Amino acid sequence: MMADEELFGELPEQAKPRAGAEPVGAPRLREPMRDQIELRAVDIESLIGQEHPARVIWAYVEGLDLSELEDRVKARENTPGHPPPSPRLLLALWLYATSDGVGSARALDRLCESHDVYRWLCGGVSMNYHTLSDFRVGCADLLDRLLSEHLAALSKAGLVDLEKLTQDGVRIRANAGTGSFRREATLDRQMAQAQAVVEELKREVDADPEASNRRIRAARERAARERSERVQAAQAALAEIKRKRKQLDEKGGNGKKPKEARASTTDPQARVMKMADAGFRPAYNVQVASAAGELIVVTVDVDNNGSDRGLMRPMLERTRSLLGRFPRRHLVDGGFCSAEDIEWAHSEGIDIYCPPTQSRSGVDPYLPRHGDGPGVLAWRARMASEDGKAQYRARTICECIHARWRNWDLRQLTVRGIEKVRAVVLWYALTNNILQGHHLAKP
Known part of the structure; x- marks a missing residue:
């Protein structure tokens, strides 16, 4: 090895600092330089821990048969076209995003570039928010199937x-403002105005020879046409509200003078409902059926009726189509109870557990009443017994599902229409079952 003197030659000696001497010259510091390009070596697999929920979700997604989605992909081997992201990856991203309280496609797109967990899921695959948004609301049938298959697997495992x-039921705020609700006269006036604007813009587009101005007017025409379609949908919703009110009046009404019917021009299917804080806002009534005593969702449904009364039978029929049979016991709160539904359930061999409504006159609600059928009589006796009250206590656990969804930021919807709302709720139901099923399967 060459000596230092031979390698570096004659170097000047550095003067040693003298004790107590004043520093000379400007200080030498390491300052941040953020305008430089930096290449970093990152082990993607080590970004998250082995017990991270994202790994649980990916392990679930890896074992699924998603051929129905993969068959829709137009990019094939030896053919041109840019390959889209894998449906398996899109499914995993939205499942984890749901558990993380992310309900925006744009926000999820940004997280895929900046957050380690989402970068681990993507594994280098780039995303765009249009693809993410379309996938979220466009695969409700797939989510329904996956929810049923996962439930069957949990049941088979005991x-x-x-x-x-x-x-x-839980009422979730709709993506519509209270000020978007209009009466019939206002809707008729807005419809006439929108149609006049559409016709005028059509004439301008046809007569204008300039391409740029024609494109601008075409965009304005499209906006006016969409506005007209929303008003038309609101008119149809208003007619449906009037029809239901007429049916209620024919049955004797509810003793209250109804206000003039109104419908929203933003989300015609939303209805003003009484919320948990006793306020009134546009919302949807999300119905959840779950296994008693467990935080496992069996099925979900979305309704725009502000009351739970009359929604027990449709849910039981939906459960039968899913499981192939009715449950032996069905636990609901007092808002669902109606003598008609209880009699029907009794005829199908279903025991209903529901607390009776307290009478204002102070009469014992568990005593038989004139006109009670065999199903209602059996229900009153059942709920008066200690065993019936003990069975009913298991219903309170289902409230924890709603609490978990609230923690996942399911407070206000970002989509419009019952079908899209149902797709969003299915994401929450499937995510809940995957994580809760993993917890139950642990030894």
Whole structure:
């Protein structure tokens, strides 16, 4: 090895700092330089821990048959076209995003570039928010199937008992303002104005020879046409509201003078409902059936009726189509109870557990009443017994599902229309079952 003197030659000696001497010259510091391009070596696999929920979701997604989605992909081997992201990846991204309280496609797109967990899921695959948004609301049928298959697997493993179910409803704020609700006269006036604007813009587009101005007017025409379609949908919703009110009046009404009917021009299917804080806002009534005593969702449904009364039978029929049979016991709160539904359930061999409404006159609600059928009589006796009250206590656990969804930021919807709302709720239901099923399967 060459000596230092031979390698570096004659170097000047550095003067040693003298004790107590004043520093001379400007200080030498390491300052941040953020305008430089930096290449970093990152082990993507080590970005998250082995027990991270994202790994649980990916392990679930890896075992799915998603051929129905993969068959729709137009990019094939030896043919031109840019390959889209894998449906398996899109499914995993939205499942984890749901558990992380992310309900915006744009926000998810940004997280895929900046957040380690989402970068781990993507594994280097780039995303765009249009693809993410379309996938979220466009695969409700797939989510329904996956929810049923996962539930069947949990039942086969003996982790859930589907003989006793609970049902509860939660009202979720709709993507519509209270000021968007209009009466019939206002809707008729807005419809006439919108149609006049559409016709006028059509004439301008046809007569204008300039391409740029024609494109601008075409965009204005499209906006006017969409406005007209929303007003038309609101008129149809208003007619439906009037029809239901007429049916209620024919049955004797509810003793209250109804206000003039109104419908929203933003989301015609939304209805003003009484919320949990006693306020009134546009919302949807999300019905959830779950396994009693467990945080496992069996099925979900979305309704725009502000009351739960009359929604027990449709949910039980939906459960039968899903499971192939009715449950032996069905637990609901007092808002669902109606003598007609209880009699129907009794005829189908279903025991209903629901607390009777307290009478204003102070009469014992568990005593038989004139006109009670055999189903209602059996229900009153059942709920008066200690065993019936003990069975009903298992219903309270289902409230934790709603609480978990609230923690996942399901407070106000970002989509419009019952079908899209149902797709969003299915994401929450499937995500809940995957994570809760993993918890139940642990030894």
